[in-house]
Amino acid sequence: MVIKSHCKKIEILVDAPLWRRIRDQAMEMASDGYTLQPTLGGEGARGRWFDDQVTGGAGSKVVFTTVLEEEAASRFLDALEPMLEAYGLMVTVTTVEVVRAVSGPSSNSD
Amino acid sequence: MVIKSHCKKIEILVDAPLWRRIRDQAMEMASDGYTLQPTLGGEGARGRWFDDQVTGGAGSKVVFTTVLEEEAASRFLDALEPMLEAYGLMVTVTTVEVVRAVSGPSSNSD
Amino acid sequence: MVIKSHCKKIEILVDAPLWRRIRDQAMEMASDGYTLQPTLGGEGARGRWFDDQVTGGAGSKVVFTTVLEEEAASRFLDALEPMLEAYGLMVTVTTVEVVRAVSGPSSNSD
Amino acid sequence: MESLLSPVILFFVLGALAAFARSDLAFPEPISKALSLYLMCAIGLKGGILVAGNGFTTDLLLAAVAGLALSCLIPIGTFFVLRGFGRLDATNAAAVAAHYGSVSVVTFIAGNQILTDSGIPPAGYMIAVLALMETPAIVVGLILARGGTNLKLQSGNELLRETVLNGSVVLLTGSFIIGLIIGKDGFEPVAPVFETGFNGLLCLFLLDMGLLAARRIRLARNLTARLVLLAIVFPLVNGTIGCLVGAAIGLDVGTTTALAILAASASYIAVPAAMRLALPEADAGLYLSLSLAVTFPFNITIGIPIYTYLAKLMV
Amino acid sequence: MESLLSPVILFFVLGALAAFARSDLAFPEPISKALSLYLMCAIGLKGGILVAGNGFTTDLLLAAVAGLALSCLIPIGTFFVLRGFGRLDATNAAAVAAHYGSVSVVTFIAGNQILTDSGIPPAGYMIAVLALMETPAIVVGLILARGGTNLKLQSGNELLRETVLNGSVVLLTGSFIIGLIIGKDGFEPVAPVFETGFNGLLCLFLLDMGLLAARRIRLARNLTARLVLLAIVFPLVNGTIGCLVGAAIGLDVGTTTALAILAASASYIAVPAAMRLALPEADAGLYLSLSLAVTFPFNITIGIPIYTYLAKLMV
Amino acid sequence: MESLLSPVILFFVLGALAAFARSDLAFPEPISKALSLYLMCAIGLKGGILVAGNGFTTDLLLAAVAGLALSCLIPIGTFFVLRGFGRLDATNAAAVAAHYGSVSVVTFIAGNQILTDSGIPPAGYMIAVLALMETPAIVVGLILARGGTNLKLQSGNELLRETVLNGSVVLLTGSFIIGLIIGKDGFEPVAPVFETGFNGLLCLFLLDMGLLAARRIRLARNLTARLVLLAIVFPLVNGTIGCLVGAAIGLDVGTTTALAILAASASYIAVPAAMRLALPEADAGLYLSLSLAVTFPFNITIGIPIYTYLAKLMV
Numbered sequence A, B, C: 001m002v003i004k005s006h007c008k009k010i011e012i013l014v015d016a017p018l019w020r021r022i023r024d025q026a027m028e029m030a031s032d033g034y035t036l037q038p039t040l041g042g043e044g045a046r047g048r049w050f051d052d053q054v055t056g057g058a059g060s061k062v063v064f065t066t067v068l069e070e071e072a073a074s075r076f077l078d079a080l081e082p083m084l085e086a087y088g089l090m091v092t093v094t095t096v097e098v099v100r101a102v103s104g105p106s107s108n109s110d
Numbered sequence D, E, F: 001m002e003s004l005l006s007p008v009i010l011f012f013v014l015g016a017l018a019a020f021a022r023s024d025l026a027f028p029e030p031i032s033k034a035l036s037l038y039l040m041c042a043i044g045l046k047g048g049i050l051v052a053g054n055g056f057t058t059d060l061l062l063a064a065v066a067g068l069a070l071s072c073l074i075p076i077g078t079f080f081v082l083r084g085f086g087r088l089d090a091t092n093a094a095a096v097a098a099h100y101g102s103v104s105v106v107t108f109i110a111g112n113q114i115l116t117d118s119g120i121p122p123a124g125y126m127i128a129v130l131a132l133m134e135t136p137a138i139v140v141g142l143i144l145a146r147g148g149t150n151l152k153l154q155s156g157n158e159l160l161r162e163t164v165l166n167g168s169v170v171l172l173t174g175s176f177i178i179g180l181i182i183g184k185d186g187f188e189p190v191a192p193v194f195e196t197g198f199n200g201l202l203c204l205f206l207l208d209m210g211l212l213a214a215r216r217i218r219l220a221r222n223l224t225a226r227l228v229l230l231a232i233v234f235p236l237v238n239g240t241i242g243c244l245v246g247a248a249i250g251l252d253v254g255t256t257t258a259l260a261i262l263a264a265s266a267s268y269i270a271v272p273a274a275m276r277l278a279l280p281e282a283d284a285g286l287y288l289s290l291s292l293a294v295t296f297p298f299n300i301t302i303g304i305p306i307y308t309y310l311a312k313l314m315v
């Protein structure tokens, strides 16, 4: 059992058609994995939205989560910068411990 | 890019028919947004439940998430108090950093 | 209103057919509840997966969340150890505050 | 007893057995929801077309008044029995009472099918009566609860949305009106979906309801023997009253039985969400278990044949 | 006006009214998606079978060329009107223009149904024209946008996937080809689902679209009166152009009307996701509101009768 | 080769091509699940009604014994080949072997359809044989695995739930029994959904399976050339054995072919979840890829015509 402290869980609320770009960015930044979760709707400065599968997901969002080590996380956030405005991303960063069988959240670790 | 530290992510597990009341409360407390996520089921002191869309969601729950600054968060929690018991809410509060293009999680901020 | 600090929110990404075993383990460790959430897909060292309900959920995962007090949490994590490898679990532990109407996250508490 | 061997009932029993045996058989929730929307559309259309054919008759008016009266009075009776014999507090008694005053669309549909197969189809206008009976009991329930607690709906708006604007009420009423407008001829091109497919899809839905009802009973807590007993006595008593009223106002056997089924049945589609909103401190597990896991299976299997028998006696 | 009282339109109106009244009536999203997939399969098959029966004709070729030309030219016209009168920036104008150059499968299907019921069915090959018109406007829109911004698709791969490999395009084209292969005889065993059930399922889908369109308009922001006006003027102008072109190349009344409907309609299934990817800084709420919440209901209720009338005048 | 051009197969190919081309075409998961539940209901009912008509015959008994024997023995053979030639460890070999011993309902249904269209329909009781063959291989697989590892099911309860109480087994068996009870007459009112609609919905499901199978192959890891080869050799060998056994016990051509299809097919609905539970350390991606992404498409397109040919030779 490996418990890795001080990892960063980065959760990104992103429009459904755009999540693959976030993934590509994350995988480049030494992330070794991600998980996608569905949403039902929400509201923010850009208005209200609800999940709707008819319009090809143009108005729907998903939560993209990746857990990274501190340093990789900050590089990833920097890489996200140009997308923040254009894609209307909502990003939260939480400090977590990760428990896995063998390696840690990033491949080049302990 | 604006990185705001020490924000509070408040996640509320609430019965599907009641989430709009939580939203109204949150929006009053200077929250500038929220996100809803689906659940599959769960168990607690009030027993076990599973998602069931036939009975109008009376037995289903959703996760209502809103990110607030520290002070707004504690006002929001106070405002939730009368609902905690009646609605059977399960509330968790996590300290997070928020990364957005421009403003922070609450409209009246930096 | 009871606000309990320093609780541990344990989130476990687990294959859909296996979540009941995690629950049994959690309920034994003085957890007083859990919540299940759906996922859409993900990727890790064991490859990529996507939600697929036809194959009996063999390839799908769910997020099992339980909030425990610190000491119960570490006992729970120890009990999970043998499953980490075999089940391919991804576990994150976050420190949270819990707000409930009456008791705390574990039944034998303040 | 023949009707107990109809595919519709057999699928319900299959679902219930599967859930009791703890099989992992389950319908995806969106499918359950879609099937229930479909059934309401189809039954609404059918009602509208029948009424379009026969016109608005005095029978319709009498049945409507009778239905409305039953849905307002039944909650009052059940409320006091639940308070007394059932030992529930006012809020829970009122919430449960509202379910029994309202109606179960699926019970009505199953009954309608069985009666039609037995050669005594209820009048088409009973579908309008069904729609009328869905919501008044919610309001009566809230008035009853208000005697016992200070909590109320945060806005009249919410009450409106959860009663007359409740999805199932809107769909049933809307389809009924569309049926009135298009009539038999306009219905023809859509009949393959809404008529020919009805029985088969009803089977699938009842399979699902069997699963849901049995699963609900396994989750049930706070279900005392007294309450379970009441969940069987209520439909028997209300069904008998329905028969008496139907016979008194001169309805035919099938239509009288339909009125009895409406009186006997307890809502589990329209009312639960309304109660969760209006009386959040009531125990949702309780009213869902009673209406969905006890009264519904009872009516589907045993109740409907009894009400049919009684109606035949009385009319 | 008869067609306004067809069940298909009435269900659309029911959905829209329910959403405006803020009823909680809603279809589960997977069901909406499944219904739209079903409709595309069914219409594709039908087109293929009709063309298999009649062979590839010069009419088909002419209509295809006309359709392609319209879907390339319409975005250019709308783009400049949106920039000028509509006061949109280049990115948003281009994104909206792409929607109007492309087509709405559901509007086409509803029109097809109405025309067939009125005894002037469009030629089967119009379904091939429909498929051809889905994607060119996306490319034209991107070229128009490129004048105003530096952002582009991250890879040609993505553009390909979002245009010719877009799910709805693949399904429509694939079913069309299957229809061509199996022909009338091979279709028979699957006809109960894809033909007999079509009308009824279309009703359910349009009920859902009424809900979605009205809900979308309630969420709309940044919708100026000028833009709403354009979302009504565009279909009228493009529909008229479609009629003129159809008449000019010698199509019959039904087929001309179908071409007009294609020209007049705005995509809300294939194009929005492509635009979200290709022009992420454009306002998705804006183009969805215009195409789904304004133009679509306009075409379904008022537009189609107008184009039919014009086609009858011109042909 | 005619059968390769049936709509059912063409839709499967369309789905596979769309997924290979990385189109974003996808069915919502609840719809896939619902379609598979529907197909199991429909095929179960059909089997029950056919057996109700013909009674329990010695043929039925012989076929049942043969089916049971095959489903117990096939995993043993495949296990050792997977260990040796396939180079898998005991756990993975056992998990894969269980899939090949069990059956694929969808392959059976597609084969049944094709045989019926070719005028050699299999006996109705083969649907009972299908149900019987679903679970024994799971138990055999676990016994085989136990030789190589200490891990076991945490409770016999779980094993029970995942074998005889597995959703698809319960639904198939339950519908079969309902079919037995209601017979041909009771089936009539539900036939439009369960019979008339069957072919069309099967097309939609196979479109979806084409998408899933191809997507699965794109995700596959640890798939060696040796294993892919085995996933083609296994159905060929098992199918041939099935033909031999069917001919030996005196079944007709269609029924022999059906037995061969059952032997040749590999489960991907009932077994995977059971294996995930019972042998969690086995690689789910591996057994899903082999059964769903290699053997299933092979059987659907090439295998079934071969088994039909062999059966015609041998019977």
Ligand SMILES: Nc1ncnc2c1ncn2[C@@H]1O[C@H](COP(=O)(O)O)[C@@H](O)[C@H]1O
Binding pocket: A013, A041, A042, A043, A044, A045, A046, A047, A048, A049, A088, A089, A090, B031, B032, B033, B034, B035, B036, B065, B066, B067, B068, B105, B106
């Ligand atoms: N304070 C917040 N808490 C939770 N979710 C938020 C918050 N602000 C924005 N969001 C989510 O992020 C989406 C985009 O935000 P915005 O760009 O502000 O419209 C919203 O629609 C919400 O779903």
Ligand SMILES: Nc1ncnc2c1ncn2[C@@H]1O[C@H](COP(=O)(O)O)[C@@H](O)[C@H]1O
Binding pocket: B013, B041, B042, B043, B044, B045, B046, B047, B048, B049, B088, B089, B090, C031, C032, C033, C034, C035, C036, C065, C066, C067, C068, C105, C106
């Ligand atoms: N310790 C916990 N961890 C995670 N979820 C919980 C916990 N306790 C309660 N819940 C969730 O909150 C719901 C209501 O809790 P209760 O009021 O205790 O029945 C439960 O059904 C669970 O879904």
Ligand SMILES: Nc1ncnc2c1ncn2[C@@H]1O[C@H](COP(=O)(O)O)[C@@H](O)[C@H]1O
Binding pocket: A031, A032, A033, A034, A035, A036, A065, A066, A067, A068, A105, A106, C013, C041, C042, C043, C044, C045, C046, C047, C048, C049, C088, C089, C090
């Ligand atoms: N760094 C990570 N961040 C988020 N999710 C992850 C991460 N690593 C793995 N996962 C999830 O856990 C699953 C199993 O991981 P693995 O065992 O590495 O294949 C993956 O398919 C992902 O859904």
Ligand code: NA
Binding pocket: D074, D099, D100, D101, D102, D103, D104, D238, D262, D263, D264, D265, D266, D267
């Ligand atoms: Na009642």
Ligand code: NA
Binding pocket: E074, E099, E100, E101, E102, E103, E104, E238, E262, E263, E264, E265, E266, E267
């Ligand atoms: Na157009």
Ligand code: NA
Binding pocket: F074, F099, F100, F101, F102, F103, F104, F238, F262, F263, F264, F265, F266, F267
């Ligand atoms: Na087999």
